[in-house]
Amino acid sequence: MAKSALLKSSIAKKYWMALTGLFLCLFLTGHLLGNLQLIFSDAKHFNEYALFMTSNPAVKILSYLTYISILFHAIDGLMLAAQNKAARPVGYAKTNPSANSSFASRNMAVLGTVILIFIVTHMVNFWAKMHFDKNMPLAQQESMQMPGQMEFIGVPGSRVPSIPAQGKSLHEIVDEVNKQAMAQAQAMGEKNLEKAKKFEVEGSDAIKDLKKGEIIFKGYKDLYKITIDFFKQPKYGLLFTLLYAASMIVLAFHLLHGFQSAFQSLGVTSRKITPAIKFFGTAFAIVVPALFAAIPVYIHFFLK
Amino acid sequence: MASKKNININLKIWRQKNGKAKGQLVDYKLDNVSTDSSFLEMLDQLNEQLVSQKQEPIAFDHDCREGICGMCSLYINGRAHGPDTGITTCQLHMRMFKDGDTIYVEPWRSRAFPIIKDLVVDRSSFDRIQQAGGFVSVNTSGRTIDANAIPVPKDDADKAFEAAACIGCGACVATCKNGSAMLFVGAKVSQYALLPQGKVEATQRVLNMVRQMDEEGFGNCTNTGACEIECPKGISLENIARMNREYLKASIK
Numbered sequence: 001m002a003k004s005a006l007l008k009s010s011i012a013k014k015y016w017m018a019l020t021g022l023f024l025c026l027f028l029t030g031h032l033l034g035n036l037q038l039i040f041s042d043a044k045h046f047n048e049y050a051l052f053m054t055s056n057p058a059v060k061i062l063s064y065l066t067y068i069s070i071l072f073h074a075i076d077g078l079m080l081a082a083q084n085k086a087a088r089p090v091g092y093a094k095t096n097p098s099a100n101s102s103f104a105s106r107n108m109a110v111l112g113t114v115i116l117i118f119i120v121t122h123m124v125n126f127w128a129k130m131h132f133d134k135n136m137p138l139a140q141q142e143s144m145q146m147p148g149q150m151e152f153i154g155v156p157g158s159r160v161p162s163i164p165a166q167g168k169s170l171h172e173i174v175d176e177v178n179k180q181a182m183a184q185a186q187a188m189g190e191k192n193l194e195k196a197k198k199f200e201v202e203g204s205d206a207i208k209d210l211k212k213g214e215i216i217f218k219g220y221k222d223l224y225k226i227t228i229d230f231f232k233q234p235k236y237g238l239l240f241t242l243l244y245a246a247s248m249i250v251l252a253f254h255l256l257h258g259f260q261s262a263f264q265s266l267g268v269t270s271r272k273i274t275p276a277i278k279f280f281g282t283a284f285a286i287v288v289p290a291l292f293a294a295i296p297v298y299i300h301f302f303l304k
Numbered sequence: 305m306a307s308k309k310n311i312n313i314n315l316k317i318w319r320q321k322n323g324k325a326k327g328q329l330v331d332y333k334l335d336n337v338s339t340d341s342s343f344l345e346m347l348d349q350l351n352e353q354l355v356s357q358k359q360e361p362i363a364f365d366h367d368c369r370e371g372i373c374g375m376c377s378l379y380i381n382g383r384a385h386g387p388d389t390g391i392t393t394c395q396l397h398m399r400m401f402k403d404g405d406t407i408y409v410e411p412w413r414s415r416a417f418p419i420i421k422d423l424v425v426d427r428s429s430f431d432r433i434q435q436a437g438g439f440v441s442v443n444t445s446g447r448t449i450d451a452n453a454i455p456v457p458k459d460d461a462d463k464a465f466e467a468a469a470c471i472g473c474g475a476c477v478a479t480c481k482n483g484s485a486m487l488f489v490g491a492k493v494s495q496y497a498l499l500p501q502g503k504v505e506a507t508q509r510v511l512n513m514v515r516q517m518d519e520e521g522f523g524n525c526t527n528t529g530a531c532e533i534e535c536p537k538g539i540s541l542e543n544i545a546r547m548n549r550e551y552l553k554a555s556i557k
Contacts, residue, residue, distance in 0.1 A: 010486075010517070011547070011552075012551075012555070013524060014524065015548075080524050084523035087482060087484070088413050089415055094381060096383050097530070100383070108526060257527070265548060267548035267552060268545075269545040
């Protein structure tokens with residue numbers, strides 16, 4: 001791009017919209033396949049998948065690329081929309097836009113803004129909880145050795161594969177063990193009781209051995225439960241399910257124009273491939289959002 | 305379509321004294337309009353009526369009146385060149401309207417097409433884009449080889465000819481919700497890029513023409529496809545895709 005500005009030229013902006021848009025279509029496909037495990041798999045596998053997606057280094061690179069793409073697509077898109085508005089300072093008194101263009105193609109900026117708002121609320125509801133919530137629940141299951149007792153499920157590689165839960169949080173269990181150790185030390189006449197502490201909670205999902213300084217237990221964060229509870233909550237579950245489905249309809253319209261438009265912007269057109277791109281784009285724009293929407297609908301109305 | 309030979313119509317026409325004045329839509333009533341007359345003939349009839357009433361006639365662009373010069377414009381009832389497709393305003397006939405219809409007539413609206421008077425806009429931005437690269441440099445010393453001596457594949461020649469059919473009327477800009485000139489520039493870029501004579505200067509041409517287009521203040525294409533439908537010469541969106549390819553090729557060179 002020696003002779004032209006990488007970002008300033010009108011056509012270069014179109015390339016960036018197309019490239020980030022198509023990358024986000026790939027992201028949607030991956031995200032959908034992950035989400036479908038909520039229906040077609042079980043809590044254990046879904047939580048294992050959630051841990052993989054938040055800890056694998058390759059996934060981390062992909063996720064940063066996704067954040068950048070979303071931001072760039074949104075900022076570039078809003079800049080283009082502002083420029084396009086400025087290109088016609090005085091509007092027409094009478095217009096007849098449906099005579100020559102589709103609804104989706106005329107409203108990409110509005111549809112995109114709605115999707116951006118959805119992404120922000122979606123990330124607050126799920127992504128931020130998974131990443132930052134100190135009180136994120138850990139996955140539990142019934143103990144194999146002691147039926148009727150609950151235990152936290154540990155990640156392979158933890159020195160202890162599972163620890164007894166009995167309806168307590170990780171903090172409560174560690175506090176209890178430390179209290180016993182401290183009481184023992186006090187009985188022995190120890191002065192510095194802090195030194196007697198055995199464990200501490202690391203982050204929100206792990207126990208650290210203070211003597212050896214290493215993680216002895218790491219549990220699965222229960223994203224499955226968070227998701228199911230979110231859409232099944234008595235007061236707002238139905239509202240959230242409907243809002244989610246409505247957002248997917250908006251996404252469908254955005255994709256209906258956006259997918260094939262990206263190829264036109266990149267100049268990837270020909271008599272042979274353009275009909276195929278248009279067909280695939282339409283199918284993608286209908287199937288992907290429909291499957292996304294089907295998941296909360298299934299959870300709210302059908303999941304026992 | 306009206307079966308009656310003559311119709312009476314109401315018009316709402318944009319009147320603006322000059323580029324700086326504030327304009328407004330003015331109502332006119334015109335009786336006894338032949339459905340066989342063209343839209344421009346109807347405006348002539350209205351102007352005669354205005355002149356006889358000692359009023360200022362309406363300024364509008366027109367020249368060949370046979371759909372080839374690209375001079376006539378007008379945004380009629382919300383569409384560039386009116387409700388028919390594949391035609392210029394001079395080819396639009398009053399039989400497309402019904403007795404008693406109210407017809408809105410507005411000038412092309414674009415920052416790059418400033419109003420001169422009433423319905424006349426300044427389209428010299430198109431000329432400046434053309435001057436930025438829409439040509440083939442030839443040696444005119446008299447030793448120029450015959451253009452037909454260079455073989456051109458029939459398919460390419462046809463596509464170049466279709467692109468060259470653009471008359472530069474500006475309907476694409478007028479109808480585009482973004483006021484984008486990409487169909488015009490795409491056609492001009494394609495017309496040369498497809499031919500061996502034009503390939504020599506292809507890199508500089510597309511970069512210069514797009515730069516000029518951006519400088520003139522046209523909007524950005526969002527591929528709504530409205531321009532292709534309203535274009536009186538049926539210039540295809542494929543020309544915009546070709547310009548995008550040419551620009552990418554030129555940019556990474």
